Amino acid sequence: MKLHGSMSIVDNELTIGKIKCSELKKKYNTPLYIFDEELVRNNCREYMKHFKVEEKGNRVAYAAKAFFPVYMCKLIDEEGLYLDVVSEGELYTAKVAQFPMEKILFHGNNKTLEEIKMGVELGVGRFVVDNYYELELLNQVCEQKKKKQDIYFRVTPGIEAHTHEYIQTGQVDSKFGFTLSNGEVHKAVENLKKYENLNLVGIHAHIGSQIFDIKPYLDEVEIMLGLINEMKKNYDIEIQELDLGGGFGVYYSEGDNPKPIKEFCENIVKKADEVCRVLDIKLPVLIIEPGRSIVANAGSTIYTVGSIKDIKDVRTYVSVDGGMTDNIRPSLYEARYECILTNKAKNPKNQKVTIAGKCCESGDILLKDVKMSEVESGDILLVSSTGAYGYSMASNYNKILKPPVVSVLNGESKIICKRQTYENLIELELM
Template sequence: MKLHGTMGIKDNTLYIGGVSTKELAKKYNTPLYVFDEELIRGNCREYKEFFKVKENKNKIAYAGKAFLTKYMCQLINEEGVYLDVVSGGELYTAHKANFPMERILFHGNNKTLDEIEMGVNLGVGIFVVDNFYELDILEKLCCEKNKVQNIYFRVTPGIDAHTHKYIKTGQIDSKFGFALTNGDFYMAVEKLKDYKNVNLMGIHAHIGSQIFEVSPYEEEVDIMLNLVKKLKEDYNVEIKEVDFGGGIGVYYTENDRPKSIKEFCEKIIEKCDEKCQELNIKVPTLILEPGRSLVANAGSTLYSIGSIKEIKDVRTYVSVDGGMTDNIRPSLYQAGYECAIVDKMNNEEGSHKVTIAGKCCESGDILISNTNIFDIESGDILITTSTGAYGYSMASNYNKIPKNPVVFVNNGEDKLICKRQSYEDLLSLEL
C-alpha cells in the first residue's frame, strides 16, 4: 500500500498527521473517515504556486462536490481558494461556514428556481450558466431584483477524454453545457443582446474526471482560446476569464500513473501563453477547478474486520463494518483501492489473496477484489486509502446504515468535524 502525505509507520502501526490510526479507531469507532489536513493545505498551495495565482491573478476553485463540510469551506477560505458548488445544499453549507459569496462559482445543469434565487440573494460571484432555461430565469429574476449577475457560459467543447464513460463530460453527447458544434453556444451569445441583467464574464468547460494525460487539456485550451478570439471579432464580446474545469487524475492503485500538480499547471499555462501569442490576444484570467486532486489522497477510511469466509479453491471474503454506503465508487465505477491492516504494516508473512466485502445486503457490495494482505484476522482494523473524494459526499443510508463521522488530523492532534449519525438522526425526518 502506498503511503500518502504525512503517513508514516511507527512500531509497525500506521500514523497519519502524527496520530495513530489504531488509536483513532478506538476513540471514534469504525467505520471512520480520516483526513490529512497538511496534505490538503499543501495541495492548495501547490496549485496556487504553479498556476501562477499571485503573478497572473489566476484562480483555483475547489470543486466542493468531492468533499464538502463547513470545516472544509473554512480551510479553503484560509488558503485563498475559490469554491465551486453545484446545489443549494452545497451553497448553504458555504453560507453557514461564512465562506465569501463573491468567491463562489455556482454550477449545475438543472438549478431549481429556489436554488437560483438563493444564489442571487446571497450574492454568488459567478453563475456558470448551463442552458437556455437557466439563462432566461436568471435574467428575469435579476431584472425583478434590480441586480446584475456575472456569469460564465458552460461550453461543451467536443473533447472525448479517455476516462470512464460515466465521468467524461466534454463530448457533444452530454447533459452539460452549450454545444459548439450545433450552434447552441452562439445562440446563447446572441440572446445576450437583449438581456441587461446578466454580464458574460467568461466561458467554462469541463472535459471529464480522473484524466492522466495533459494533452486533452491542451486541446481544451486551443478550443477555448479560439472561442475567445471569435467572440471578440464576430460578436464584439470580450471574455475576461476562461475556466478549464477540473478532472486531474490521482493515484488509487499501482496501475495509476498520475502526473504532478506542477506538471499539469505548468503545461496548461505554457499552452495558454503560446496560444494567446499565436492569436494575438490578451491572456485572460485562467481558472482551474480541482476537486479529487485536492482531497482524494488526503482521505482514508478505517474499518473493523468481522467475518472471514473462505470458500475453498474459490475465494476468501473478508467482511468489514462499512461498504458501499460509505464508498459507492467500486460498485459504481469499478474503482480500485489499496488497503492494509493498520497495526501490521511491516508484516511480510502469511500473505492471503482476499476480497474485501462490505456489509450491505448486495452481492455487488465489494470494496476491493483479489488483493494480497498479510496476517489478517477478525477484529483487525483495515484501512483503505485515497477515499477523500466522493466517499463522504456520496455516502448513503442504504439498509438504514448511519453515515460515518469525519476526523481531520494534523500535527499530532485529531479534530472531529462531523459526528457519526445516530439511529435517532436516521429517523429524525420521519413522521
C-alpha cells in the same frame, strides 16, 4: 499500499498525522474517515503557486462536490481558493461557513428557481449558465431583484478524455453546456442582447474526471481561446475569464500514473500564453476547478474486520463494518483502491482476499482479489484515497449510520463531522 501525505509506519503500525490508527479506532470507533489536513493544505498551496495565482491573477476554485463539510469550506477560504458549488445545499454550507460569496462559481445543468433566487440574493460571484432555460430564469430573477449578474457560458468543446464514461463531460454527447460544434454557443451569444440583466464575463468547459494525460487540457486551452478570439471578432465581446474546469487524475491503485500538480498547472499556463501570442489576443484570467486531486489521497477509511469466509479453491471473503454506504464508488463503477492492515503494516502480503461490506447486497465489495497480510477478525483495515466522493456520496442504505470524519494534524485529532446517531437517522420520519 502506497503511503500518502503524513502516513508512516512505526513499529509495524500505520500512523497518519503522527497518530496510530489503533489510537484513532479506540477514540472514535470504526468505520471512520480520516482527513490528513497537512496534505490537503499542501495540495491547495501547490495549486496556488504553480497556477500563478499571485503572479498572473489566475484563480483556483475548489470543487465542493468532492468533500464539503463546513470545516473544509473554512479551510479553502483560509488557503485563498475560490469555490465551485452545484446545489442549494452546497451554497447554504458556504453561507454558514461565511465563505465570500463573490468568490463562488455556481454550476449545475438544471438549477431550480429556488437555487437561482438563493444564488442571486446571496450575491454569488458567477453563475455558470448551462442552457437557455437557465438564461431565461436567471434573467427574470435578476430583473425582479433589480440586479445585474455576471455569468459564464458552459461550453461543450467536443473533447473525449480517456476516462470512465460516467465521468466524461466534454464530449458532444453530454447533458452539460452549450455545444460548440453545432453552433449552439454562437447562437447563445447572438441572443445575449435579450438578457439585459446578465453580463457575460467568461466561458467555461470541463472535459471529465480522473484524467492522467495533459494533452486533452492543452487541446481545451486551444479550442476555448480560439472561441474567445471568434467572440471578439464576430460579436465584439471581450471575454475576461476562462474557466478550464478540473478533473486532474489521482493515484488510487497500481497502474495509476498521475502527473504532479506542478506539471498540470505549468503546462496549462504556458499553453495559454503561447496561444494568446499566436492569436494576438489579451490573456484572460485563467480558472481551474480541482476537487478530487486536493482531497482524494488525503482521506482514508478504517474498518474493523469481522467475519472471514474461506471458500476452498474459490475465494476468501473478509467482511468489514462498513461498505457501500460509506464508499459507493467500487459498486457504482468498479473503482479500485489499495488497502492495508494497519496493525500488521510490515507483515508479508501473502494472502489473497476480497473485502466485502456489511450491506445486504452481493455487489457490496470494496476490493476484489487483493494481496494482504494474514488477516484475523478484529484487525484494523485501512482503505486509502477515500477523501473524494466517500463521505459526500455516503448513504443510509439498510439504515446504516454514516461514519464520522476526524482531522489529524501533527499528533492532534478532532472531529469535523460527527457520527450519525439513530435519532438523526429517523428525525425526518413521521409516525
